Amino acid sequence: MHLSPDGLIRLTLDQLLSTSLEHLVSGVDQDASPPFTNACGTQTVLSGYTEWISANDPTISIGWDWHLQTAVTGVRWVRVGLPRSNLMLTHDTGHDTSWHGNLEILGTVVDALAWREILPDVVAARYA
Numbered sequence: 001m002h003l004s005p006d007g008l009i010r011l012t013l014d015q016l017l018s019t020s021l022e023h024l025v026s027g028v029d030q031d032a033s034p035p036f037t038n039a040c041g042t043q044t045v046l047s048g049y050t051e052w053i054s055a056n057d058p059t060i061s062i063g064w065d066w067h068l069q070t071a072v073t074g075v076r077w078v079r080v081g082l083p084r085s086n087l088m089l090t091h092d093t094g095h096d097t098s099w100h101g102n103l104e105i106l107g108t109v110v111d112a113l114a115w116r117e118i119l120p121d122v123v124a125a126r127y128a
Contacts, residue, residue: 003058008088010096016089018111019054021062023115026050026122047080048123050115061086064110066119077116082107 001011001019010092011019028048047067064083069076082103089097089105097105 001056001060002019003086007086009058009060009086010088010090012092012099013089013105013109016060016087019056019060021052021054021060021113023118023122024053024061026119026126028123028127050119052110052113052115062106062110064107066115079107079110083110 001010001015001128004010005011026048027050028046028090043065047065049063049065051061051063053062062085065080066077069078074092082100083106085103087102087106088099089102091097
């Protein structure tokens with residue numbers, strides 16, 4: 001793992017998976033709700049962002065957007081779009097993955113984190 005002159009941290013997927021990521025900050029988007037109406041039963045939209053970092057140096061940072069998806073069975077936290085990061089995953093040969101491929105893989109890594117379990121308490125405490 002090293003910091004490149006272009007500002008990206010280059011590492012393999014195995015190196016990333018062996019790195020612990022911790023919650024840094026999360027927030028709720030202030031403008032995500034549709035215009036208020038007087039209609040009873042209008043669905044509210046709740047969305048936001050979260051950023052997770054590593055404790056090592058150089059510091060890895062991965063952030064992404066989320067929204068609450070409601071259904072009859074309850075509420076589900078869903079990642080929206082691809083993450084943002086200062087990482088560039090490399091192949092075992094040392095060559096970079098494509099940027100889009102990099103973000104797709106990081107999305108899979110994000111989906112495996114326990115963020116859906118942590119964010120409800122973080123958001124509730126911050127906006128209570």
